[in-house]
Amino acid sequence: MTDKPEAERLDDRSSLTLSRREFVGFIGATLAASACGGLEQEQAPSAPLLAANPFSLGVASGDPLSTGVVLWTRLAPEPIAGGGMPDEPVPVIWEVSRQPDFYGIEAYGWAWADPDFAHSVHVDVDGLEPDTWYYYRFRVGAQWTSPTGRTRTFPRPGESPVRLRLATASCQNWRHGYYSAYRHLAAEEIDLVAFLGDYIYESGVQGPVRDHDGPRPKDLDGFRNRYGLYKSDPDLQAAHARCPWIFTWDDHEVKNNYADLDIPGVSVDEAKALRAAAYQAYYEHMPLRIPAPDEPADMQIYRRLQFGDLVNFHVLDGRQYRTDQPCNDDAGLACGEEKDEANTMLGAEQRAWLEGGLRASKTTWNAIVQQTVFASLNLGGGVLNPDQWDGYMVERQRLLSVFAEEGVRNVVVHTGDIHAAIFATLHRDANDFDSEVVGVECVTTSISSNGLSESRMPSDLIRRVMNNQKNIGYFDPDRRGYCVCEYTPEKFTVEYKSVSTVESREAELSVDGVFEIKRD
Incomplete structure (x- = not known):
C-alpha cells in the first residue's frame, strides 16, 4: 500500500507574508514544534496576574493524527460577559505526558492567547508516538493550572488496529435540558467522539428547562458569550476531557436551516457578516486543525482523517456550500423541485x-x-423534508452510485440533526429498497434538544410510518442520548443509548438498540 497523507491541510499557507493574526499563530506553532522536536524550549514570557480562574471552560483536544493532536483551551474568567480578560495577548504554557500526574513530560511549549480570537489557544502538537494515550494541561504563569485532559494519537496509516470505539453526538440545545447524556458518555471506554452539528443554538433566552445567557446572538460578542455558556457545562467539559473529538457544524451554529448566504429576511451582506461572526466564534471554541481565519465568512472545515488501515473519516460541511432548500423549505408534500439537478448539498x-x-x-x-x-x-416520494438529503435527490443518487463502485469499501454515514435515533440501509437506487445495499446510516438522536415527539405529529404515528419503510431498521423519535460505535476489521457495531431524562443532571442510561454489519 502506498501511504497517503494522514489528514489534508486545508490550504497552502506557505507564504511568508503573514497578517498579525497569522503571526501570533505562527509563533505559537513554531514554539510547539520546537518543544516536540527535542530542541531547547524558549521560556514563556511573564503572564499578567489574573484575579479569577481563566480555565472556566475546561480543555479539549481534536483532529488527531498518528504523531499529533490539536489541544484547545480558552482563557475566560467571565465566559458569558465577554470573557473578562485584559485586552492583550497572554502566554499560555502547555504540557503533554503519558502519566496523569505529569511525571515525565513528553512535550511542552507555550502559545499566545490572542484577544483577536477571544484568548483561545490552539496548539497543534507534533512528534508524539502513534497509537498512544496522553494527558495534557495548560498553565498561565505559576498562578493558574487547567483541568487535565486525556487524548490520543491515531495508528499510522499502514498499521492495522484491532478496533476503534467511536461515540457520536449532536444537537445540544441548552434550553431544552441538561447534558445528562454526557455524564455517561464521559465514562465510556471510547477512542474518539464525532460531533455532528448544532453545538450551540442561536435562539432567544427562555427555555423549558434552562435559560440562555441573552437574546439571539447577532455579532461576534454575542456568539462568544453563547459558546461560553454552553462550554461552562461540567458534563460537556468532562466529555471533552475524556478523549479527542472531531467536529462538523450544522445550521444552529448560525441560523436555523440557513443555506450558504440564504437567510430569510436578511440581506446577503448582513448574512455574510452574521456568518463571519458565527464561524469565527466556532473556530475560537473548537480544537480544529485549520488555520486561524482571516476571512471567517468563508472557512473550510471539510477534511479527512485516517485511523490506521481500519477507518477513513470524511468530514463534510452540508451548510456553507449548499443551494437553497427546494419547495420553500416546507416539510410536506413533494413539489418536484427536489429533483432539480442544480440542487447541491455539498457544492461541486x-x-x-x-x-x-x-x-x-x-x-x-x-x-x-x-x-x-x-x-x-x-x-x-410523496412527502419530504427538503432540508435533508431528500431535497437534493440528484446529488444523493450520484453519491450512492459512487458507494456502489467496485473499489469503494464499506460506507457508514454518521448523521445528527433530526433529534431521532435511526438505523437505515442505503441502496444503489435511493428509493428502490430492493436494490443493492451500498452502505448504512446511523442517525444519532439529540443530546438534549426536543425530539420529533414534541412536534405537531404524534410520536406513535411517526414511529409507525417510519418503521413501515423497508430501508428503516430502527426509528425512535422520543429519547435523548448518543451512539457508541465499534469498528473492527471484521464488522461494524452500533449501540443506541438514551437517558431517562434531560430535566436533571442525574439520569439512568439504557441501551435501546444494537445493530451489527459485517464488512464486504
Whole structure:
C-alpha cells in the first residue's frame, strides 16, 4: 500500500507574508514544534496576574493524527460577559505526558492567547508516538493550572488496529435540558467522539428547562458569550476531557436551516457578516486543525482523517456550500423541485473531494461524518423534508452510485440533526429498497434538544410510518442520548443509548438498540 497523507491541510499557507493574526499563530506553532522536536524550549514570557480562574471552560483536544493532536483551551474568567480578560495577548504554557500526574513530560511549549480570537489557544502538537494515550494541561504563569485532559494519537496509516470505539453526538440545545447524556458518555471506554452539528443554538433566552445567557446572538460578542455558556457545562467539559473529538457544524451554529448566504429576511451582506461572526466564534471554541481565519465568512472545515488501515473519516460541511432548500423549505408534500439537478448539498468542489477520497481510500471502512439524514425518508416520494438529503435527490443518487463502485469499501454515514435515533440501509437506487445495499446510516438522536415527539405529529404515528419503510431498521423519535460505535476489521457495531431524562443532571442510561454489519 502506498501511504497517503494522514489528514489534508486545508490550504497552502506557505507564504511568508503573514497578517498579525497569522503571526501570533505562527509563533505559537513554531514554539510547539520546537518543544516536540527535542530542541531547547524558549521560556514563556511573564503572564499578567489574573484575579479569577481563566480555565472556566475546561480543555479539549481534536483532529488527531498518528504523531499529533490539536489541544484547545480558552482563557475566560467571565465566559458569558465577554470573557473578562485584559485586552492583550497572554502566554499560555502547555504540557503533554503519558502519566496523569505529569511525571515525565513528553512535550511542552507555550502559545499566545490572542484577544483577536477571544484568548483561545490552539496548539497543534507534533512528534508524539502513534497509537498512544496522553494527558495534557495548560498553565498561565505559576498562578493558574487547567483541568487535565486525556487524548490520543491515531495508528499510522499502514498499521492495522484491532478496533476503534467511536461515540457520536449532536444537537445540544441548552434550553431544552441538561447534558445528562454526557455524564455517561464521559465514562465510556471510547477512542474518539464525532460531533455532528448544532453545538450551540442561536435562539432567544427562555427555555423549558434552562435559560440562555441573552437574546439571539447577532455579532461576534454575542456568539462568544453563547459558546461560553454552553462550554461552562461540567458534563460537556468532562466529555471533552475524556478523549479527542472531531467536529462538523450544522445550521444552529448560525441560523436555523440557513443555506450558504440564504437567510430569510436578511440581506446577503448582513448574512455574510452574521456568518463571519458565527464561524469565527466556532473556530475560537473548537480544537480544529485549520488555520486561524482571516476571512471567517468563508472557512473550510471539510477534511479527512485516517485511523490506521481500519477507518477513513470524511468530514463534510452540508451548510456553507449548499443551494437553497427546494419547495420553500416546507416539510410536506413533494413539489418536484427536489429533483432539480442544480440542487447541491455539498457544492461541486467538496463533492469531487469526497468522491475522489472514497475512490482512493484503502481502509476497511469509510465513515462519512455529516449533518442531515442521507437515507430516503420521503414515503415513496410523496412527502419530504427538503432540508435533508431528500431535497437534493440528484446529488444523493450520484453519491450512492459512487458507494456502489467496485473499489469503494464499506460506507457508514454518521448523521445528527433530526433529534431521532435511526438505523437505515442505503441502496444503489435511493428509493428502490430492493436494490443493492451500498452502505448504512446511523442517525444519532439529540443530546438534549426536543425530539420529533414534541412536534405537531404524534410520536406513535411517526414511529409507525417510519418503521413501515423497508430501508428503516430502527426509528425512535422520543429519547435523548448518543451512539457508541465499534469498528473492527471484521464488522461494524452500533449501540443506541438514551437517558431517562434531560430535566436533571442525574439520569439512568439504557441501551435501546444494537445493530451489527459485517464488512464486504
